[in-house]
Amino acid sequence: MPNAFENALNQIKRAATVGDVSEDLLTLTSAPKREIRVAIPVRMDSGDLKMFEGYRVQHNDWRGPYKGGIRYHQDVDLDEVKALATWMSFKTAVTGIPMGGGKGGITVNPKELSEGEKERLTRGWVRAMKGVIGEEVDVPAPDVNTRPIEMAWIADEHGHPGVVTGKPIEAGGSEGRGTATAQGGWYVLYAIAEQLGVQEGARIAVQGFGNAGRTFAKIAHDAGMKVVAVSDSRGAIYAEEGLDIAAVEAHKDSTRGVNDFEGAQNISNEEILALDCDILVPAALENVLTKENASNVKAKIILELANGPTTPGADDILFQNGVTVIPDILANSGGVTVSYFEWDQNMKGEKWTAEDVDAKLTTTMTDAANAVWERKEKYSTDMRRAAFLLALERLGEAQPKL
Numbered sequence: 001m002p003n004a005f006e007n008a009l010n011q012i013k014r015a016a017t018v019g020d021v022s023e024d025l026l027t028l029t030s031a032p033k034r035e036i037r038v039a040i041p042v043r044m045d046s047g048d049l050k051m052f053e054g055y056r057v058q059h060n061d062w063r064g065p066y067k068g069g070i071r072y073h074q075d076v077d078l079d080e081v082k083a084l085a086t087w088m089s090f091k092t093a094v095t096g097i098p099m100g101g102g103k104g105g106i107t108v109n110p111k112e113l114s115e116g117e118k119e120r121l122t123r124g125w126v127r128a129m130k131g132v133i134g135e136e137v138d139v140p141a142p143d144v145n146t147r148p149i150e151m152a153w154i155a156d157e158h159g160h161p162g163v164v165t166g167k168p169i170e171a172g173g174s175e176g177r178g179t180a181t182a183q184g185g186w187y188v189l190y191a192i193a194e195q196l197g198v199q200e201g202a203r204i205a206v207q208g209f210g211n212a213g214r215t216f217a218k219i220a221h222d223a224g225m226k227v228v229a230v231s232d233s234r235g236a237i238y239a240e241e242g243l244d245i246a247a248v249e250a251h252k253d254s255t256r257g258v259n260d261f262e263g264a265q266n267i268s269n270e271e272i273l274a275l276d277c278d279i280l281v282p283a284a285l286e287n288v289l290t291k292e293n294a295s296n297v298k299a300k301i302i303l304e305l306a307n308g309p310t311t312p313g314a315d316d317i318l319f320q321n322g323v324t325v326i327p328d329i330l331a332n333s334g335g336v337t338v339s340y341f342e343w344d345q346n347m348k349g350e351k352w353t354a355e356d357v358d359a360k361l362t363t364t365m366t367d368a369a370n371a372v373w374e375r376k377e378k379y380s381t382d383m384r385r386a387a388f389l390l391a392l393e394r395l396g397e398a399q400p401k402l
Helices: 004-016 023-028 078-095 115-128 148-158 180-191 211-222 245-255 269-273 312-320 334-348 354-379 383-398
Strands: 034-043 049-060 070-073 101-107 203-207 226-232 235-238 265-267 279-282 301-303 324-326
Touching: 004 023, 004 078, 004 312, 004 383, 023 383, 034 078, 034 115, 049 078, 049 115, 070 115, 078 101, 078 334, 078 354, 078 383, 101 115, 115 148, 180 211, 180 301, 180 334, 180 354, 203 211, 203 269, 211 226, 211 245, 211 279, 226 245, 226 269, 235 269, 312 324, 324 383, 334 354, 354 383
Parallel strands: 070 101, 203 226, 203 279, 279 301, 301 324
Antiparallel strands: 034 049, 049 101, 226 235, 235 265
């Protein structure tokens, strides 16, 4: 299977085949501007000194400061971070916010660290990245296994609140940031629901029940959709008549998993991808839909709340089978949009209300969804190519002269 970075490059090249994209632009957007690898010494609670490997990849800053999260995961490597940084450049361009793309990570299993060890690791990453990140240069944010508290440590260690987004409200964070990815995905779906034939009561399966997945499930449930399945790393559950999402949340919080929820059937993480439903929402990690399992998908719409959940090989099969894939660089860009709103507030010394943030998010996501749909129709292509093409157009407008 191609790695994540190869998938990202493939997506860019595929988009270029349907529009007027110069070879120079294609070349310049196919490689990160800078890749940083650092060693981070951390004094463990035991007294031992342990080294951790950290990364920051800065892909493109033509439209504004590099922007993208930092993840803590035992499988993080440079290729993954390069892919995520690339997608961020395209994600910010699709939404039209004036920022670029970057991404960071530390190879670590955070579940094996105490809270004090996490803080020392986070502050060590900031010190190692001195001169790399900065409020007008490169602005990190939360990602897999990083929380608002890690962002507060980053801001405190650096010294300026605008150096990072996703902070707690009391540390300069923004209203609406915690639910932004899911809320943005919902606004995208709603914006083109008529074109897609989505109606109230649509059956939805959510693969991944972390922050984005569970929030989206709740939003969809409260809007009258029928969420028939959800999953987490331990397994999945299915209920033909729909799940009570608030009850599932309470069950997961008390048992640390969704399995064995009363009134639901336990199924596997592979089975949830093949359920008979209207909308499938991958909301976990990359490469869950591949050419090996794409033909099993029965949903007619896939809303990618995760980054890179569908490989190019799977894309081809899904397109041939009439499945509309709303791509990650559009579907999950609500998070980076509200991250930009937070940064904007920090830089201006302002504080927006939750209503202000939601109104701005609604407008941004609706405009982006409609712009992508227009290109999909114009070029008779899929939504992923259309989204990447829109991003390439906007990057091309900002391309510096060589």
